[in-house]
Amino acid sequence: MKMKGAQMVCEALIAEGVKTVFGYPGGAIMNVYDEIYKQDGFEHILNRHEQASVHAADGYARASGEVGVAMVTSGPGFTNAVTGLATAYMDSIPMVVISGQVPLSLIGTDGFQEIDAIGISRPCTKHNFLVRELSDLPRILKEAFHIARSGRPGPVLVDIPKDITAEIGEFVYPDRINIPSYNPTVKGNKRQIEKAINAIVKAKKPLLYIGGGAVLSNASDLIREFAQTTQIPAVETLMARGVMGAKNPLLLGMLGMHGNYASNMAMSETDLIISLGARFDDRVTGKLSEFAKYAKIIHIDIDPANIGKLVNVDYPIVGDVSNVLTKLINGINGKVNPEAYSDWREVLERYDALHPQSYEDSNKVLKPQWIIERLGELLGEEAIITSDVGQHQMWTAQHYPFDRPRQWINSGGLGTMGFGFPASLGVKKAKPEKTVVNITGDGSILMNIQELVTAAEYKIPVINIILNNHFLGMVRQWQTFFYEERYSETDLSFQPNFKALTEACGGVGYDVSTKKEFDEALKDAIEKDKVAFINVQVARFENVLPMVPANGALYNMMLPTKNIEAKETK
Amino acid sequence: MNEVRRVISVLVENESSVLSRISGLFAGRAYNIETLTVAPIPNSNHSHITIATKGDEKTLEQITKQLHKLIPVYKVIEHNQMVEKEMVLIKFPIEQNLADIQVLCSAYNGGIVNVGEEMIIGMVADEPFRVKHFIEASKRYNPIEVVRGGVVAIER
Ligand SMILES: Cc1ncc(C[n+]2csc(CCOP(=O)(O)OP(=O)(O)O)c2C)c(N)n1
Ligand SMILES: [Mg+2]
Numbered sequence: 001m002k003m004k005g006a007q008m009v010c011e012a013l014i015a016e017g018v019k020t021v022f023g024y025p026g027g028a029i030m031n032v033y034d035e036i037y038k039q040d041g042f043e044h045i046l047n048r049h050e051q052a053s054v055h056a057a058d059g060y061a062r063a064s065g066e067v068g069v070a071m072v073t074s075g076p077g078f079t080n081a082v083t084g085l086a087t088a089y090m091d092s093i094p095m096v097v098i099s100g101q102v103p104l105s106l107i108g109t110d111g112f113q114e115i116d117a118i119g120i121s122r123p124c125t126k127h128n129f130l131v132r133e134l135s136d137l138p139r140i141l142k143e144a145f146h147i148a149r150s151g152r153p154g155p156v157l158v159d160i161p162k163d164i165t166a167e168i169g170e171f172v173y174p175d176r177i178n179i180p181s182y183n184p185t186v187k188g189n190k191r192q193i194e195k196a197i198n199a200i201v202k203a204k205k206p207l208l209y210i211g212g213g214a215v216l217s218n219a220s221d222l223i224r225e226f227a228q229t230t231q232i233p234a235v236e237t238l239m240a241r242g243v244m245g246a247k248n249p250l251l252l253g254m255l256g257m258h259g260n261y262a263s264n265m266a267m268s269e270t271d272l273i274i275s276l277g278a279r280f281d282d283r284v285t286g287k288l289s290e291f292a293k294y295a296k297i298i299h300i301d302i303d304p305a306n307i308g309k310l311v312n313v314d315y316p317i318v319g320d321v322s323n324v325l326t327k328l329i330n331g332i333n334g335k336v337n338p339e340a341y342s343d344w345r346e347v348l349e350r351y352d353a354l355h356p357q358s359y360e361d362s363n364k365v366l367k368p369q370w371i372i373e374r375l376g377e378l379l380g381e382e383a384i385i386t387s388d389v390g391q392h393q394m395w396t397a398q399h400y401p402f403d404r405p406r407q408w409i410n411s412g413g414l415g416t417m418g419f420g421f422p423a424s425l426g427v428k429k430a431k432p433e434k435t436v437v438n439i440t441g442d443g444s445i446l447m448n449i450q451e452l453v454t455a456a457e458y459k460i461p462v463i464n465i466i467l468n469n470h471f472l473g474m475v476r477q478w479q480t481f482f483y484e485e486r487y488s489e490t491d492l493s494f495q496p497n498f499k500a501l502t503e504a505c506g507g508v509g510y511d512v513s514t515k516k517e518f519d520e521a522l523k524d525a526i527e528k529d530k531v532a533f534i535n536v537q538v539a540r541f542e543n544v545l546p547m548v549p550a551n552g553a554l555y556n557m558m559l560p561t562k563n564i565e566a567k568e569t570k
Numbered sequence: 571m572n573e574v575r576r577v578i579s580v581l582v583e584n585e586s587s588v589l590s591r592i593s594g595l596f597a598g599r600a601y602n603i604e605t606l607t608v609a610p611i612p613n614s615n616h617s618h619i620t621i622a623t624k625g626d627e628k629t630l631e632q633i634t635k636q637l638h639k640l641i642p643v644y645k646v647i648e649h650n651q652m653v654e655k656e657m658v659l660i661k662f663p664i665e666q667n668l669a670d671i672q673v674l675c676s677a678y679n680g681g682i683v684n685v686g687e688e689m690i691i692g693m694v695a696d697e698p699f700r701v702k703h704f705i706e707a708s709k710r711y712n713p714i715e716v717v718r719g720g721v722v723a724i725e726r
Contacts, residue, residue, distance in 0.1 A: 118587055123598045127641045130587070147641060181583055181644040305635035308628070 005134050006031035006165040009098060012141040014041035015173045018069050020060060020429045021045070022053040026073025027113060028100025031165035045429070045458055048450040050077050052422035054084020054097060055448070058155075059426030061093050062409045063384060065218065067148050068095040068426065074102055075113030078159075079120070083416060085155050086124035090413025091239065092216055094153035096144045103163040104132065117159045126154030131161065134169040146177045151184025152303040153216055184302060188319030188327060196274075196298045196315045197331045203272035203296075205344040206232045209255075212239030212412065213277020213301060215405040217321040223276060224248065226329050231338035233345055235263040237278050238397050241408040246401035252348060253357060256284040257548050258394045261355035261557060264548065266348050267292055268555040275299045277321045280310040281413070282551075290553035300324045355546070355559055357398055366513060368392060368467040368538040372399040374515070375437065375465070378522060383435040384427050386410065388420035388444030391473040394544040396439045418447025424462040425455055435463070435526060442468045442492050445533075449501070455531035456506030463525045463532045466498060469540045477543050481558075498535040507531040575604070576630050577649045577723045580619040583642035584610060591640050592619060601625060601633050605656070605720035616644065622698070622721040651726050657695040657719035658705065664688050666711045674711075678704040689714065 003011070009032050013021065022045045025033040036044050047053040050072045057068030068088075072081045078099045088095045102111040118130050127147050129140045137160070144156040200206055214223055220243045227234055227250045234244050235255040244251040255263035267273070273295045278284070285291040288310060298315040299307045307316045317324055359369040372395050375383075381403040387393040387410045402408045409427060411419040424438040445466055455462060469476075472490040479487050499509030508530050510521035518536060525532035546557040582588045589608060596603050604622040611618050623633060630648070637646045662671055668685065671692055675681045678701070680694030694704050698721055705716060 119590065119594075122587075122591060122594050132586075179641065182641050303639070305632065305639055309632060 001171050002168055003171050004031065004035065004165065005137055005160070005167050005169065006035040008137050008169075008171045009141065009160070009165065010035045010039045010041065011171060012138060012173055013069060014039070016067070016145050018042050018067075021069045021071055022047055022056040022060070022426065023071030024050050024053055024073065024077060026077045026100065028074035028102055028162045029071060029077070029098075029165075030100075031162060032071065032098070032100070032160075045425070045454065047422060047425075047454050049448065050080035051083050051418065052448050052451050052454070054081045054095070055087065055416075055419050055422035056426035056429075057095055057097070058084060058088045058093050059386060059409060059423030060430045061088075061095055061426075062423070063406055063427040064430040065406070066094070066430075067145055068093070069098070070095070071098045073100045073113070074117070075115050078115060078117045082120060082124065085121055085157065087411050087414045087416045087419055088155040089124045089126065091212060091411065092153050093155065094149040095155040096148050097155060097157050099157060099159045100165075101130070101159045101161040104161045105163070107161065117157065121157045124155075125157050126152075128157035128159065130159045131164050134164050134167045137164065138171060138173050142174045143177060143179060146179075147182065151186070185304070185318045186302065186320040186323050188300065188317045188324035190327070192315060192317045193324065193327050193331060196317060197328065197335065199272055199296060199298060199315055200230070200274065200332060201335050204341070205270050206272040206274060206341065207266050207270035208232055208234035209267070209273050209275045209278050210234055210240040210243050211237045211276065211278025213279075214240050214243050214321050215277075217277060217302070218405070219243075219276065219321040219325055220405045222322055222325040222329065226325055229329070229338070230332065230336050231341055231345070232274070233266060233341070233348055235259070235266060237281070237284055237412075238410070239412045240278070241397055242402035242405045245403050247403070252352065254397055255554070257286070257550070258398065258544050258546065259548075260352070260357040260398070261546060261559065262348050262352035264546070264554045264557060265351045268553075269347075270295045273297045275301070276325070277301060279306045285310065286548045286554040287551050290555070358560060360560070362539065365539045366515065366518070366536060368395050368469070368542055369399050370515070371465065371467060371518060371536055371538065372396050372439070374518065375522070376401045378519070379435055379437065381407070383407075383437050384409065384431060386420045386424040386427055386436065386438045388438070388440040389415045389417045389474075390441045390444060391469070391477060391542070391544050392439050392441045392467040394474075395467070417444040421445060421448050421462070421464060422451050424464075425451060425460050428460050428462050438462055438464045440464055440466050441473060442466055442470060442495060443472045446496075452502060452505035452507055452531060459530070461529045461531055463522070463534065465534045465536060467538050468495075468498075468535055469538050469542065470495065471540060474544070480541070480543065481547075481549070498533050502531075502533040507533060510534045511537075513537040572626055573624050574627070574630070575622065575624050577652060577654055577721055578621045578623060578634065578637070579647040579649065579723060580621065580637055580643055581611075581645040582617050582619060583644070584615045584617050585642050588617070588642045589619070591642070592621075592637065595636055595640065596623075599632070599636065601629065605718070607720040607722055620720070620722050647725060649723050649725055652723045653726055654697060654721055654723040655695050656698045656701045656721050657693065658701050659683075659717045660692045660705070660708055660713045661715040662690045662692065662708075662711050662713055664690060666690060671711055674704070674707060
């Protein structure tokens, strides 16, 4: 069929099964928006900032496992999208972003709203394309979706000059992919897997180290089965919360800078790490020379570059976690005695009893940890939780009882403040039947606050809970510990009236400073079924603990009972 | 850590931004590039890129793996058994002794390629360390300009 390039874009999106596109129009992408107007194959959500569009597409992808799609114009539209691309890139989220570009004839002339999108996005996309001929467009779109979701997933940018979207050509959407230079390894090497099995059989203190790749690979059921049959204890990274399930007795908790005592000690004492889609990030390992000193390492990862990048690996296995784990489960059947590790598990239980994840509640002031625990009691498995970046994010990861993968959505690798709210809109579009709650801070929320308008217009009823400490709390915590309490530019005492602001934009707002008020506000917000802001006044000087200082040894934690005297509220 | 030199060949799809993908990767991840050469492979839509780099073993392993991750990269070859050559052109003032320069160039597998009214141009193609020696040796003839070509290598 003959059609304009702009229509080809829409047809390709429909062929890929895209239901929702998040975006913002402008000159260079107007031809495509004209076709969006005429079609009804997918819905378009007009965010109020391109960064929010990309985060929303990202949230959609994280919640659904499908490729998220965002659309922006050239120049400032594209540059606004860069933080969104980088956020998705660092967490390996499958996404296709389509950007308008100035016409081919103007490229390189510093034309109006021209910017080198390919150059800027190269280091923060899995791949990018500049479309130079209309006849390439269908193939490029097909490849973009394929590259985004296959192998180690990631965002792909397709930059389309305006004259290409105006030109008319023949449209055939290819049904086959042919990229000879791109063949990700998904099946683990048999011999390596056998070696790994032998290592597991020999180990006395094995430990499952589960990362975000386990979520991306939908490996949760297999991991639970593997843990169950072998009775090997497990720790999760920030990105893997929910994979084992909070109630699972084999789960020790989250490890790393704000991991719990038992998890970090387990990592420090294990003799065999079985790494499942984790990448030994510095926020996880602490000081590398002190990290897991007694352990041999089995590293299962779809990206060969992750293996041996930071730690030396004894049993490298390149492949998709689910694929490898299926073989591992088959191979290990009957070879391990679940009793074999009972001494090890006992040691870890004692560690946990010694320093459980805890905080001191107060009857004078709301503790942020209480809010998270309470939210967990009230919503539990049912809700999907997104977050921004800061103390509130860590408290949520520590205290919310995540029960399944894709229930916890946050920016881990890049740590992007302003991610949570727009991402929650994408999550709600992907999973409308779920209650979606964004846990945010008084700093982060202002970085994409304009999305109140989007949420109100499209009736996307997400609930934002601001753990309001009148601080850039996480930075303030570092200033308390490491900068002798010089609170340089972190005091957020000057605040908007969040309740009024919400209501001015068409949402519902609540001011909360007691437990009772919190329960009531949450109940009311769920019933009202509108975008809501629950502004919770919490203890100002609360610290996230345990804490491993940056580049400290993982076993040297600052613990709630020792070291720290958290100042009570002013 | 011990830095070693390594020559890597990268076979890539001929697409306009592939070179920037590779040089950007090296810059962004703080890898060294000593020399980099590119040329299309005849009768194909591929190009052959040769990179001479330096780093410790871990870094060199990462370089290979990260290169391989780039979508338009077909093949990454870390050379062990290779024939490695580099070309250099040197311009000398016409006052210098033509015969001396001729002898020097031929000692390094080269010769004089041009003699004009004002200058003499010598060319040498040899192993990179020999090219270095040649440049050293040519200093006594007051070279005006030295242009090195970068390393090319082929596995043997
Ligand atoms: C875009 C961006 N800018 C700066 C930072 C650095 N940063 C990390 S946490 C934080 C404070 C966040 O404050 P708030 O949202 O109030 O959360 P809290 O820590 O108080 O819970 C800052 C500034 C960041 N992560 N992202
Ligand atoms: Mg705050």
